[in-house]
Amino acid sequence: MDERSMLVSEVRVTPILMEDAPLLNRHGVHQPYATRCIIEIRTEGGEVGLGESYGDQEYLDALRLLAEHLPGHSVTAPNRLWGLAAEVLRPDAVDPRLVDEQSAGWLFGRANLSRLHGIAVSAFEVALLDALGRTVGLPVHALLGGKVRDRVDYAAYLFYRWDEHPTPGAPRDDWPEALDPAGVVGQAERMVDEYGFRSLKLKGGVFPPEEEVAAVEALREAFPERPVRLDPNGIWSVETSARVADELRGVVEYLEDPCLGVSDMAQVHRRTGVPLATNMCVTTPEDVPGAFAAEAVQILLCDHHFWGGLVATQQLAAICRTHGVGLSMHSNTHLGISLAAMTQAAACVRGRLHACDTHRPWQGEDVVTRPHRFVEGAVAVSDEPGLGVELDREALDRLHRRWLDSDVRGRDDVAAMRAADPEWTMPPAPRW
Ligand SMILES: O=C([O-])C(=O)C[C@H](O)[C@@H](O)C(=O)[O-]
Numbered sequence: 001m002d003e004r005s006m007l008v009s010e011v012r013v014t015p016i017l018m019e020d021a022p023l024l025n026r027h028g029v030h031q032p033y034a035t036r037c038i039i040e041i042r043t044e045g046g047e048v049g050l051g052e053s054y055g056d057q058e059y060l061d062a063l064r065l066l067a068e069h070l071p072g073h074s075v076t077a078p079n080r081l082w083g084l085a086a087e088v089l090r091p092d093a094v095d096p097r098l099v100d101e102q103s104a105g106w107l108f109g110r111a112n113l114s115r116l117h118g119i120a121v122s123a124f125e126v127a128l129l130d131a132l133g134r135t136v137g138l139p140v141h142a143l144l145g146g147k148v149r150d151r152v153d154y155a156a157y158l159f160y161r162w163d164e165h166p167t168p169g170a171p172r173d174d175w176p177e178a179l180d181p182a183g184v185v186g187q188a189e190r191m192v193d194e195y196g197f198r199s200l201k202l203k204g205g206v207f208p209p210e211e212e213v214a215a216v217e218a219l220r221e222a223f224p225e226r227p228v229r230l231d232p233n234g235i236w237s238v239e240t241s242a243r244v245a246d247e248l249r250g251v252v253e254y255l256e257d258p259c260l261g262v263s264d265m266a267q268v269h270r271r272t273g274v275p276l277a278t279n280m281c282v283t284t285p286e287d288v289p290g291a292f293a294a295e296a297v298q299i300l301l302c303d304h305h306f307w308g309g310l311v312a313t314q315q316l317a318a319i320c321r322t323h324g325v326g327l328s329m330h331s332n333t334h335l336g337i338s339l340a341a342m343t344q345a346a347a348c349v350r351g352r353l354h355a356c357d358t359h360r361p362w363q364g365e366d367v368v369t370r371p372h373r374f375v376e377g378a379v380a381v382s383d384e385p386g387l388g389v390e391l392d393r394e395a396l397d398r399l400h401r402r403w404l405d406s407d408v409r410g411r412d413d414v415a416a417m418r419a420a421d422p423e424w425t426m427p428p429a430p431r432w
């Protein structure tokens, strides 16, 4: 094959706004529209590779900056993206919020340079692998060493939610409110009916822990065969976390980020023995040694969007296997290109993989022509070349026009909550 045909000729990073549901979490509520960006890489040989990543303005700027340096890069060399990212995305070249270690504004860990590079590499690595796979006629999983499973299990991602956004004129879906155990069980019933999910995860941190414990117990009673997890995003103290862990021992598969930080998580696990998962206190490779040594984490939620991509996911999986730490996948609001990438990566992970998180059922829109179907809670691993998805150009244009016509440029669940409660501010941690 002619080497020149493998070179990147053009890169497009297109910001979009997609409808989102009024899902509640410890910060507040999801905005009516969420930002995201779609990446298209064209090769000299005429293939196109797709990627999907965060769309907050500061990330968009960083991704566009890196994109300028990609023409001439070979789709056969995704590993070289790390060196390029280190060269181009220096602390003085990016928005300070992306590298400020003190900024813990997100629901998935602190910002820092290592994480920024992981995010940037991932966004383009996926697109390069897609283009390479299409060029040579192989699925991405073959480029990662081959799939070890044909279907990837996902969990029903249950949220406390309102039936509609407090913002006038916001889009509305057809899910009813879920604000108590009966509402949560009703939501789970519909998720199980429509998607067949065989694991359940409740996003907590919204109501006092007793109410969330009651919801988890109600889920367990309604679905005795299905593992249940609870994730309050680190809003409990060590005392509260230990109490909840004692109450839910044997009821939950694991507790996810009951409290913040390696030392507090380790204390809770030491005191209770209940398995703990995280997508908050271990989010870069540098976090791994200390957290594993302290036994703060029994299940790590990988997320290729911030761990550096699909190859990095395999490397992280190997580290977890070596240390006897289980693996699952974190997700926040995403569309079908991300789901395709998550599924290809998960397909290659050897050993036990806990059902992965996905927000996909909450999105009524997509930018791929054939949105994925969940059958018995799983997505079939595509064997088509690349990621196995095609871009719906008309949908992309529509969601991009929406972005152009709007001033929403990032995620702010605290501000969104103020539409319902003008006094609302970021809750302290621990809150309970
Ligand atoms: O597992 C998690 O912590 C998440 O999925 C973080 C997300 O941002 C979720 O909490 C959300 O979207 O509200």
Ligand SMILES: [Mg+2]
Binding pocket: 231, 233, 256, 257, 278, 279, 280, 330
């Ligand atoms: Mg979490």
